[in-house]
Amino acid sequence: MAGLLFARAGVSVRVLEKHADFFRDFRGDTVHPSTMEVLDQLGMLERFLDRPHDRVQGAEIRVAGRDYTIGDLSHLDTPAPFIAMMPQWEFLDFLRDEAEAFPGFSLTMEAEVTGFVEEGERIAGVRLADRSELRAGKLVLMADGRSSLVRRLSLLPVTRLGAPMDVLWFRLEKAENAGDKLRGAIDTGRMAVLIDRRTYWQVAFLIPKGAAAEVKARGIEWLRGQLQALFPEIDLSGGLASEADLHLLSVELDRLDQWHRPGLLAIGDAAHAMSPIGGIGINLAIQDAVAAANVLAGPLARGEDPDPLLPQVQKRRELPTRVIQAGQRAAQNNVIGTVLSGTPITGAPLVLRLLDRFPRLRRIPGRIIGLGFRRERVRSPAA
Numbered sequence: 055m056a057g058l059l060f061a062r063a064g065v066s067v068r069v070l071e072k073h074a075d076f077f078r079d080f081r082g083d084t085v086h087p088s089t090m091e092v093l094d095q096l097g098m099l100e101r102f103l104d105r106p107h108d109r110v111q112g113a114e115i116r117v118a119g120r121d122y123t124i125g126d127l128s129h130l131d132t133p134a135p136f137i138a139m140m141p142q143w144e145f146l147d148f149l150r151d152e153a154e155a156f157p158g159f160s161l162t163m164e165a166e167v168t169g170f171v172e173e174g175e176r177i178a179g180v181r182l183a184d185r186s187e188l189r190a191g192k193l194v195l196m197a198d199g200r201s202s203l204v205r206r207l208s209l210l211p212v213t214r215l216g217a218p219m220d221v222l223w224f225r226l227e228k229a230e231n232a233g234d235k236l237r238g239a240i241d242t243g244r245m246a247v248l249i250d251r252r253t254y255w256q257v258a259f260l261i262p263k264g265a266a267a268e269v270k271a272r273g274i275e276w277l278r279g280q281l282q283a284l285f286p287e288i289d290l291s292g293g294l295a296s297e298a299d300l301h302l303l304s305v306e307l308d309r310l311d312q313w314h315r316p317g318l319l320a321i322g323d324a325a326h327a328m329s330p331i332g333g334i335g336i337n338l339a340i341q342d343a344v345a346a347a348n349v350l351a352g353p354l355a356r357g358e359d360p361d362p363l364l365p366q367v368q369k370r371r372e373l374p375t376r377v378i379q380a381g382q383r384a385a386q387n388n389v390i391g392t393v394l395s396g397t398p399i400t401g402a403p404l405v406l407r408l409l410d411r412f413p414r415l416r417r418i419p420g421r422i423i424g425l426g427f428r429r430e431r432v433r434s435p436a437a
């Protein structure tokens with residue numbers, strides 16, 4: 055998205071991707087209304103929605119066997135008031151196709167960055183796995199995810215906030231159509247989320263941090279039994295042949311203390327790894343890209359030095375990151391940690407009971423999840 059926006063402003067952009075394609079299953083498929091607002095501002099929303107996707111408008115959670123409706127996005131005043139569930143490769147293919155319409159954009163696959171070209175204090179380019187060197191005219195934008203090179207090479211300091219859980223993602227066969235809701239379920243010692251993907255269930259099963267090997271050793275049928283106990287009314291007997299079908303998300307919650315240094319800026323997961331709670335990782339990364347382009351694309355297109363402007367991007371995006379991480383941390387410690395520690399769950403907290411009782415209240419979590427905090431609007435120029 056950053057590459058697209060900079061190229062749209064007339065900046066020459068080279069995007070380097072280490073993989074040969076974008077095909078990675080279970081890398082989060084939740085495209086929120088905030089992201090679709092950005093696509094709408096760019097005139098790309100219709101084409102995006104032409105791609106295969108499912109729509110989620112509400113969320114239900116089951117606590118100790120009783121169902122509570124807790125979220126509603128349908129009332130949001132936004133062009134797409136739902137979560138579009140679209141595989142991440144599809145979304146990235148879409149962004150690439152749109153970006154390629156701008157003459158300054160180029161994408162090189164199988165181009166792994168392994169280091170940086172430094173000129174004194176300044177980052178002046180990157181080194182690639184094939185030992186070649188690529189000079190950056192003005193800026194190296196690091197959008198290389200939670201294992202970013204800026205972390206591995208200790209280029210920028212990180213604060214780790216910790217997480218009590220990891221997540222196993224997998225598919226189960228789906229017998230009947232069960233609507234467009236996202237269903238969570240919590241009971242003593244276990245917690246899971248089922249997402250209706252029309253032809254299959256996408257399942258997130260939460261486990262204590264570091265317990266993946268132990269849980270996998272209990273076997274597939276144990277896992278199926280846990281899920282079936284949470285959702286006894288749904289037939290979950292099909293699919294999931296072996297442990298190889300379980301995808302581990304090692305949950306991290308952290309952020310860089312400083313997102314930039316001369317010649318370099320980190321955004322997205324590289325700047326802040328988010329917990330999966332709320333499914334906002336993609337959307338926050340997109341908001342960072344929009345903010346970075348708003349601050350930098352115009353000056354870069356005019357050939358100006360971006361270095362004095364880099365702190366503005368962090369200043370703009372750090373507060374929303376901190377606010378969301380604080381909410382995720384509270385949910386991790388007060389709800390998920392408690393459940394996974396085996397504390398008996400006897401009923402739902404007051405807030406869930408209120409959301410279930412008063413439908414208008416459900417719009418509040420819908421708004422927070424769907425539109426986020428400090429929404430970015432595309433202000434970067436179109437050349």
Ligand SMILES: Cc1cc2nc3c(=O)[nH]c(=O)nc-3n(C[C@H](O)[C@H](O)[C@H](O)COP(=O)(O)OP(=O)(O)OC[C@H]3O[C@@H](n4cnc5c(N)ncnc54)[C@H](O)[C@@H]3O)c2cc1C
Nearest residue numbers: 071072081082166167198199303322323333334335336339
């Ligand atoms: C299992 C899992 C499930 C998730 N579920 C959700 C979800 O439901 N909803 C949600 O919103 N978020 C989810 N997330 C988080 C979401 O995927 C990230 O927040 C989001 O993708 C961040 O985008 P990004 O562009 O910053 O980084 P990434 O998407 O991680 O992209 C980084 C890219 O850089 C490439 N790269 C990395 N290093 C190099 C290098 N040295 N040289 C060249 N290229 C490199 C990578 O191959 C990758 O394509 C999930 C993450 C995981 C791992």
